[in-house]
Amino acid sequence: MDIQGRKLIKIATAGSVDDGKSTLIGRLLYDTNSLTTDKIEAIERNSRQRGYDYLDFSLATDGLVAEREQGITIDVAHIYFNTDKTNFIVADTPGHVEYTRNMVTGASTSQVAVILIDARKGVIEQTYRHFFISNLLRISHVVVAINKMDLVDYSEDVFLKIKSDFDALVEKSNFNEEQITFIPVSALKGENVTRKSEHMPWYLGNTLLDHLEILEPEDLQESSVARFPVQYVIRPKTEAFHDFRGFSGKLYGHSLKVGDEVTVLPSGNRSKIKGIQFFDQQIDLVAPGSSVTITLEDEVDCSRGDMIVRAGEEPSSEKAISATLCQVNSKALKVGGKYILQHGVNRVLAKVDQIESRIHTDFTGTEEADQLRLNDIGRVHFRLSKPIHFDSYQNSKSNGAFILIDEGSYDTVSVGFIE
């Protein structure tokens, strides 16, 4: 909830070039009055210059000069709009074939995926990639927006054919807990985006916006165990707070309360939560998602990178891990390569022991590989300099993901999902 009691919903979008994704987002912004006069004027001016006889809403979101020249989106852009009930953040991720990396990035911060399909083209190879990635990221809520319905005479048969083709994809996937909703739309004409379409009386469901608004963030929660990675130790050393030693961080997965028995990792020391503090407020019970400061009953050893969990709910601690990896940098990952592995706020050194397999570029099967190139996804085994305290990605998104940092360039080169 924000200060005004609005909930926050984070959405990732995916579509192929020319599916009309930017137009759809532009339409959502326009219809929710989120575009200001000067932005609408800029869109009108640009649309005129290009000789269009309609408003090109895609201009509302295409940001960088290089992209405007090419007419395609090439990176993740964040777009904000709100209704009276809900705050939305859209991570607009491009669907072009080389840009798996961008969709993984955008989807990593999102609770909902909106996959666009061009009604004229139906389910294509790209659609399968997008669905595969939203599955890999365990996005539990998927909206399939079948766009450009105006160009297929708003035909129910076309809609049903695409739906059944998509259902066939779902059958083959290994993630069965997601909820999938199909909505026929025309972003250009504004049909079923925020306004119910008169041309598609056969569609009885919600408009896209109505559908996104009824989602509840609590239902999109990802875990049931409390994980508190320590970011920073607060020691004021002032007279008033002479002995204060607080562990600050963000809480994930489940609430914590004063009096809870906890284990501090990696030491394994036990203690009890003495106090939970947010600024000058003392809290008894704190919900996940909060950035707070915790004090413990005992003087235990605890610093940045350590983790506080409820006793009896300790995560796995291993020096050898297996993960599904997505390469997000043009420098390839190879067997024997050494990296800095960042798991939450903790960093250890990692060495690639084995690349077990790589997923085919059409995502239909796996093959042997000795390296992972940009946009490749594969299964990799690592050895670590120190154990990390993790859950499987399936059980905890926050505690089951990591990034690899190149030791030379310090670039973020891969993202991993621990098995």
Next chain:
Amino acid sequence: MENLFIPNPKEAESIHILREVAAQFERPVLLFSGGKDSITLVRLAQKAFFPAKIPFPLLHVDTGHNFPETIEFRDSLVKELGLELIVRNVQDSIDQGKVREERGRYASRNTLQTTTLLDAIEEFKFDACIGGARRDEEKARAKERVFSVRDDFGQWDEKNQRPELFDMLNGKIHVGQNVRCFPISNWTELDVWEYIRTENIAIPSIYFAHKREVFFRDGMIWTANEHVFREAHEEVVEKMVRFRTVGDMTCTAAVLSEAVSLDDVVSEIRLSTISERGARIDDKRSEAAMETRKKVGYF
């Protein structure tokens, strides 16, 4: 009965980012303009490190063309919270011959700030500069990372940005590089105003409607002042106005307003039809203006 604390997700995210900055860098600094966004950052930093003091100084790059109300406000805030403030002046960069004052109708010191800022970064060896930029301000900003690596020349390479996955922030850099950190990336203008109202945060008086000598040009309202170039035919009139951003007098246009309280301002923003940067004269120079300035190290 236990009182359950439910977070404001955007506030929680910003605090998380500020703590990452303090933990990952040796010499962070908070770039403070005296505007509402940097004032909000100060409040978030207070919350992030309480009961300890904010563990980094504030840096103000003073163009010399600031509204006096902003400077007074800055000094009283610093005093009240016991913060460390560093001020570096664009005038000094001009006097040292590093930059040349712009002339003519649209003359502004806004772009000159970049040189003074880069010099200050070098002088103090700052490795992280915390700023109040938001992605909703401008299209080119929508793709800015939370941690944005700049090279020795302060340049931003939009094609070669580190992807940011989940909330894991990678602040590893080489000597000479620095990182621009944007804790309120995901806030909108309305979020900031609602936060200021709820938290009852003090802000400079020019954000509220007041009488001011102004003149009209290009459909915008300019402050009539010795620092702002004005043609003889551009007539000065007194109007009730307020400012939506606090940049330089030379590049910040006023809006006609009767909003005298935070409640009024929030209602005005809700109904408003001109985006915040629409009142920034520097962005109107060309559609790609912001992106071009960012590439050369502008904040």
